[in-house]
Amino acid sequence: MIPDEYGRFGEFGGKYVPETLMSALTTLEKDYLRLSHDPEFTKQLSFYLEHYLGRQTPLYYAEHLTKLIGGAKIYLKREDLNHTGAHKMNNTLGQGLLAKMTGKKHVIAETGAGQHGVASATVAALLGLDCTVFMGEEDMERQALNVFRMRLLGAKVVPAVSGTKTLKDATNEALRFWVEHVEDTYYIIGSVVGPHPYPMIVRNFQRIIGDETKEQILLQEGRLPDSIIACVGGGSNAMGIFYPFVLDKDVRLIGVEAAGEGVDTARHAASISRGSKGVLHGAMTLLLQDTYGQVQPAHSVSAGLDYPGVGPEHAYLHDTGRATYVSITDKEALDAFQQLAQVEGIIPALESAHAIAYAVKLAKELPKEHLMVVNLSGRGDKDVHTVQQYLGGEFHG
Amino acid sequence: MVNRGRKAIEDRFAKDGKKAAFIAFAMAGDPTLEESYEIILELSQYADIIEVGIPYSDPLADGPVIQGASLRALRAGTTMDHAMTMMRRLREHTDVPLIAFTYVNPVIQYGIERMVKALLEAGVDGMIVPDLPYEESGPLREALHQAGLAFIPLIALTSQDRIHTIAASATGFAYCVSSLGVTGERSKFSNQLEEFVSKVKEYSPVPVAVGFGVREAAQVDFLKTFADGVIVGSAIVRYVESIYKAHQQGNIEAAQKARQNLMDFAKSLAFATGRKGDKDE
Numbered sequence: 001m002i003p004d005e006y007g008r009f010g011e012f013g014g015k016y017v018p019e020t021l022m023s024a025l026t027t028l029e030k031d032y033l034r035l036s037h038d039p040e041f042t043k044q045l046s047f048y049l050e051h052y053l054g055r056q057t058p059l060y061y062a063e064h065l066t067k068l069i070g071g072a073k074i075y076l077k078r079e080d081l082n083h084t085g086a087h088k089m090n091n092t093l094g095q096g097l098l099a100k101m102t103g104k105k106h107v108i109a110e111t112g113a114g115q116h117g118v119a120s121a122t123v124a125a126l127l128g129l130d131c132t133v134f135m136g137e138e139d140m141e142r143q144a145l146n147v148f149r150m151r152l153l154g155a156k157v158v159p160a161v162s163g164t165k166t167l168k169d170a171t172n173e174a175l176r177f178w179v180e181h182v183e184d185t186y187y188i189i190g191s192v193v194g195p196h197p198y199p200m201i202v203r204n205f206q207r208i209i210g211d212e213t214k215e216q217i218l219l220q221e222g223r224l225p226d227s228i229i230a231c232v233g234g235g236s237n238a239m240g241i242f243y244p245f246v247l248d249k250d251v252r253l254i255g256v257e258a259a260g261e262g263v264d265t266a267r268h269a270a271s272i273s274r275g276s277k278g279v280l281h282g283a284m285t286l287l288l289q290d291t292y293g294q295v296q297p298a299h300s301v302s303a304g305l306d307y308p309g310v311g312p313e314h315a316y317l318h319d320t321g322r323a324t325y326v327s328i329t330d331k332e333a334l335d336a337f338q339q340l341a342q343v344e345g346i347i348p349a350l351e352s353a354h355a356i357a358y359a360v361k362l363a364k365e366l367p368k369e370h371l372m373v374v375n376l377s378g379r380g381d382k383d384v385h386t387v388q389q390y391l392g393g394e395f396h397g
Numbered sequence: 398m399v400n401r402g403r404k405a406i407e408d409r410f411a412k413d414g415k416k417a418a419f420i421a422f423a424m425a426g427d428p429t430l431e432e433s434y435e436i437i438l439e440l441s442q443y444a445d446i447i448e449v450g451i452p453y454s455d456p457l458a459d460g461p462v463i464q465g466a467s468l469r470a471l472r473a474g475t476t477m478d479h480a481m482t483m484m485r486r487l488r489e490h491t492d493v494p495l496i497a498f499t500y501v502n503p504v505i506q507y508g509i510e511r512m513v514k515a516l517l518e519a520g521v522d523g524m525i526v527p528d529l530p531y532e533e534s535g536p537l538r539e540a541l542h543q544a545g546l547a548f549i550p551l552i553a554l555t556s557q558d559r560i561h562t563i564a565a566s567a568t569g570f571a572y573c574v575s576s577l578g579v580t581g582e583r584s585k586f587s588n589q590l591e592e593f594v595s596k597v598k599e600y601s602p603v604p605v606a607v608g609f610g611v612r613e614a615a616q617v618d619f620l621k622t623f624a625d626g627v628i629v630g631s632a633i634v635r636y637v638e639s640i641y642k643a644h645q646q647g648n649i650e651a652a653q654k655a656r657q658n659l660m661d662f663a664k665s666l667a668f669a670t671g672r673k674g675d676k677d678e
Contacts, residue, residue: 006532014532014533015530015532015533016501016528016529016530016533017457017528017530018457018458018527018528018530018551018553018574018579019527019530019531019550019551019552019553019555019556019559019563019574020553020554020555020574020577020578021555022530022531022532022553022555022556022559023555023556023557023559024555162461162464162468163454163455163468168455172455172457175457176457176460176578176579179458179577179578179579180577180578180579181577182555182577183555183577277505278502278505278506279500279501279502279505279528280455280502281455281457282528289502289506291506292476292477292503292506292507293453293500293502293503293504293505293506293507294453294454294471294503295454295455295502
């Protein structure tokens with residue numbers, strides 16, 4: 001059983017939180033285990049997933065990209081087509097319903113780029129819950145439009161002014177707020193991070209990506225894929241598509257981290273490749289830190305990957321060798337961003353562009369029979385402005 | 398040489414039930430390592446026990462005031478080794494029990510074995526790690542206990558059926574968190590506080606102290622009717638913040654005044670806890 005009763009994935013995971021939260025985490029685990037088998041809960045969740053989110057999402061054979069590369073056959077799992085533009089809603093719908101069915105009136109969330117904040121605000125509006133989103137002050141400036149979207153959806157957005165004023169600090173603020181309001185507030189964590197049972201709950205709500213992929217590829221190709229590629233910040237889209245394939249040993253699972261300006265520089269977000277074991281946001285995991293355990297700032301052009309830690313189950317999959325983790329630089333991701341737009345007419349999220357970039361790199365070296373699935377976790381509308389600024393005069397249109 | 402370790406802490410608590418121990422918190426390296434040394438040494442005249450904070454980049458159990466202290470200390474370049482050296486210097490000049498307060502990640506990176514050795518060498522008597530709940534604390538707790546040092550667990554209003562297990566494991570003292578939320582001054586305590594503290598007392602083999610939110614002597618008058626000790630952190634750190642700001646402005650006089658205010662405050666707490674303001678009494 002993974003995780004075990006202590007919320008451990010091998011050496012990783014667990015609950016490293018202030019005592020005030022311990023009983024809330026235990027209650028959450030019990031509520032989750034009960035409701036995940038409750039017919040009313042599953043009925044409502046399936047209804048919203050289908051009719052509100054628009055699932056299932058297509059598994060699209062990217063023929064033009066495949067032909068251009070001339071190697072492996074590339075499929076794209078189109079999570080970008082979900083309502084609000086990314087896989088994030090799979091999780092917020094599930095957790096929002098958990099909050100509602102356990103009688104909570106108020107939900108809180110942390111957000112980096114604003115995608116999870118928007119997804120939480122959306123679900124709160126849908127289910128009639130109050131919503132407060134914590135967002136780093138710096139991110140609020142960088143992603144002003146998403147701040148407006150959240151407010152439009154009726155959420156309150158609170159700036160996190162501590163530390164680096166980014167996602168890491170927004171998460172700290174959300175946890176601090178939760179400690180104080182634990183009795184009537186539900187905390188919707190946005191990724192497979194945090195103390196147990198969150199990494200398990202978020203994974204289980206996101207596994208629909210992998211479950212659908214399996215069904216679709218069997219239908220379209222009559223066999224399982226040879227490799228699956230997904231980007232990893234906290235790692236929820238990757239965990240979602242990997243998880244149903246973990247026992248299918250012949251399927252290569254590849255997580256792509258953000259190398260920022262290069263993993264040998266001080267500016268990257270490669271917590272698995274370049275991090276070390278330690279505790280961040282309530283879980284034992286791999287993170288960027290100095291020798292004294294002070295958490296170091298991460299960097300990526302993609303705000304969603306700009307996080308100094310990673311979900312504990314990824315640390316475990318890395319440790320056991322079941323999944324491989326590689327990294328892609330800002331530059332490579334920006335190139336892939338443009339390439340996919342021009343070749344397939346799909347503008348990917350900058351996060352997903354990291355997965356595309358590695359897929360393209362790898363596909364070149366593989367035979368045509370190799371079936372590759374790339375999780376296109378989100379769409380790039382939110383990033384157009386950033387990309388425009390980065391490219392400046394270099395746009396090769 | 399007096400006993401050190403958990404015994405030193407436990408012996409500091411008043412025994413007749415009417416008086417409470419005054420436990421002060423200050424951050425190593427705030428505003429600078431040298432001045433935090435001087436401040437803590439001076440505080441040791443009034444406090445029965447001192448918690449020395451070791452700064453951490455992501456102190457999620459702390460409110461804005463102590464977060465600020467952590468940040469100032471880190472900016473001043475304070476490391477675990479610096480904090481250990483400072484506490485060793487303190488030990489050469491005072492017998493006051495010292496407790497190292499830090500988060501789990503710095504402990505893991507330093508290494509438990511190395512940590513315990515450093516604490517022993519520095520003459521530190523125990524540890525508090527606010528993000529290390531009972532279930533995860535086994536290895537550190539056992540290593541500290543084996544060395545005769547205290548591992549002081551936090552118990553919260555929400556601990557409910559966990560109270561028994563946690564309280565029973567306490568050494569040094571059991572730390573009752575007065576309210577929901579992070580550290581910081583509060584004007585009012587939960588109605589359930591007294592009942593909660595009595596319940597902890599039932600199971601704890603060691604004294605029971607209350608912290609989080611204590612900001613003035615008047616609150617101490619109330620808390621000492623049922624708690625064995627009172628922990629004051631943010632209210633002290635706020636004075637240190639004033640010292641820091643005065644230095645920033647180059648106003649030495651204002652810095653000295655803020656320090657005097659801090660000591661007057663400490664004296665008022667020492668008095669309110671029912672002890673004389675001089676440790677040599």
